[in-house]
């Protein structure tokens with residue numbers, strides 16, 4: 001297929017590298033203290049305190065060491081403390097409970113950090129080191145089938161991971177591995193030749209293609225002769241029959257147009273869209289090569305790869321050529337992998353695909369290791385979307401809710417809520433805001449829990465202005481911006497005062513943005529960033545309730561405006577890393 005190449009629209013704004021985050025600074029001090037106490041430095045650990053009254057950060061290192069050495073953790077903790085120099089940043093750390101080290105950061109240190117981060121275009125988020133080249137395989141819908149709500153998880157999750165990786169400075173190549181070659185085409189082509197409705201095709205192309213597929217399928221079940229003819233159409237296509245190739249090409253183009261309109265609504269872009277068909281010519285030589293090198297073996301007429309050395313796969317061989325000569329999903333994925341390694345030489349490849357494909361990727365990755373491919377390969381899996389009755393959104397008959405319909409409904413519902421809340425908005429602005437809220441809400445539903453958790457698709461929940469939702473976070477941003485509309489005052493950089501507990505809590509939270517973004521990629525969990533933003537919005541609301549901003553005396557006002565401004569910037573940047581826009585009003 002023609003590969004529409006779109007360049008990414010979000011280059012990372014790389015400034016000079018930011019200073020260490022507070023957590024990393026504490027960690028590096030702790031490492032030094034461990035070395036001086038003759039303990040291994042790699043076990044240094046610092047995490048945010050779980051309970052605020054114990055301080056801001058804590059370390060379990062003494063407990064871990066004590067267990068290893070069979071000694072008293074509190075004794076070890078005191079030994080480490082004797083060598084730990086943090087007086088410029090923390091109150092004297094104390095040993096608590098079973099041997100925790102607790103740190104309470106000095107107010108002045110927090111204030112200085114806020115001043116620093118305010119001037120940093122990365123808002124304290126350090127660049128990744130080492131910088132990696134990452135290929136991300138995501139979205140990857142199938143031709144002649146509608147893109148369904150299941151594909152939304154891959155698209156939205158993949159896009160957020162890509163944005164975050166780019167922001168951290170990684171070199172990211174995105175590749176939409178469209179399912180544009182497969183057994184469905186025999187049925188689609190048979191249907192095209194026998195009962196295509198050109199008017200329907202012009203009006204709703206994907207729906208018509210799906211109808212052709214389903215009707216042939218149904219007729220084939222009743223009449224084996226039709227099933228045979230459909231298979232013959234597939235063989236003809238695979239042999240390069242010109243008429244069938246023309247039909248196939250049209251189905252790909254029509255489907256691609258439908259996908260593109262969804263990507264446009266979602267603001268998702270790909271560097272490459274090399275579909276399965278791109279690898280057609282490589283499949284046969286690949287299988288021959290795997291046979292010749294004895295990676296694959298003939299088995300009952302088919303060609304398979306066996307994994308006797310891997311217990312979970314010992315009785316699960318991977319078939320790469322059927323006895324009738326046909327190739328499989330796995331064959332294409334091996335050819336794809338080979339191409340990506342050869343062409344882009346990545347350090348790592350991420351496959352953002354549903355959990356049911358776990359076995360498939362386990363096999364592909366095992367074969368890759370056997371072929372000596374050293375790039376790190378990761379299957380980033382996710383669960384299902386459920387209806388409010390907790391049944392699968394995708395039914396067995398394949399009557400999927402179409403993604404485009406769903407996204408448009410999101411925008412319409414947001415527009416309705418908006419008209420109720422703010423009837424005076426000009427229509428054009430209202431449309432833009434409804435788009436940001438509606439699409440933001442659908443995307444955020446993906447991030448408000450762990451990716452492997454099934455989640456219930458509930459309009460009322462995701463569009464609510466309360467709770468862990470996109471509208472709540474967007475509204476927090478809008479409220480902050482409205483302070484500036486009232487004041488007209490861009491906060492001049494002033495010394496920051498953190499006298500009230502709510503000011504201090506907000507400052508600490510803001511400084512943790514730089515600690516949160518990188519850990520998203522440790523286990524591919526954008527929900528950690530979403531949770532952070534939710535907590536930030538809560539900290540902001542508490543601050544705003546207790547700390548008057550515009551009515552505050554001079555000096556305090558500028559300091560609070562600085563906190564407000566940074567809160568708005570972090571909320572906007574954080575949401576944009578999740579692919580969510582913030583309106584200026586709502």
Ligand code: ARG
Nearest residue numbers: 137140141142177179333353
């Ligand atoms: N088209 C596939 C599907 O819809 C997903 C492809 C994922 N990527 C891959 N390289 N296998 O299930």
